[in-house]
Amino acid sequence: MSNSKSSSPDNLLLSFFGGLIVILLFVAVIYFGYLPQKSDPIDFNIEQERILKANDSMAEGNSKLNNYKVLDADKKIYQIPIESASFKALQKYRSEL
Numbered sequence: 089m090s091n092s093k094s095s096s097p098d099n100l101l102l103s104f105f106g107g108l109i110v111i112l113l114f115v116a117v118i119y120f121g122y123l124p125q126k127s128d129p130i131d132f133n134i135e136q137e138r139i140l141k142a143n144d145s146m147a148e149g150n151s152k153l154n155n156y157k158v159l160d161a162d163k164k165i166y167q168i169p170i171e172s173a174s175f176k177a178l179q180k181y182r183s184e185l
Contacts, residue, residue, distance in 0.1 A: 157167040168176075 152167070154169045154171075155167070156169070159165040159167055
């Protein structure tokens with residue numbers, strides 16, 4: 089006797105639809121599991137306040153990092169931008185060598 093396997097059209101059709109159902113079920117779980125959920129209006133307002141505070145903090149930080157400012161005129165203490173400060177420090181270091 090030969091040991092050949094023959095698939096009937098019914099088995100192929102059943103396997104195809106079974107695989108298709110598994111794939112569609114997987115896609116549905118992923119889609120519904122990761123749908124963006126809308127927050128409540130109260131949460132939305134709190135989130136907006138946090139975003140505004142964060143933007144203000146970043147703007148203040150950028151201002152401190154990138155602007156000139158007199159901190160103490162008597163002691164000659166000034167705030168200078170980081171880029172200028174690093175350039176001046178590098179110049180000072182090179183002049184000492």
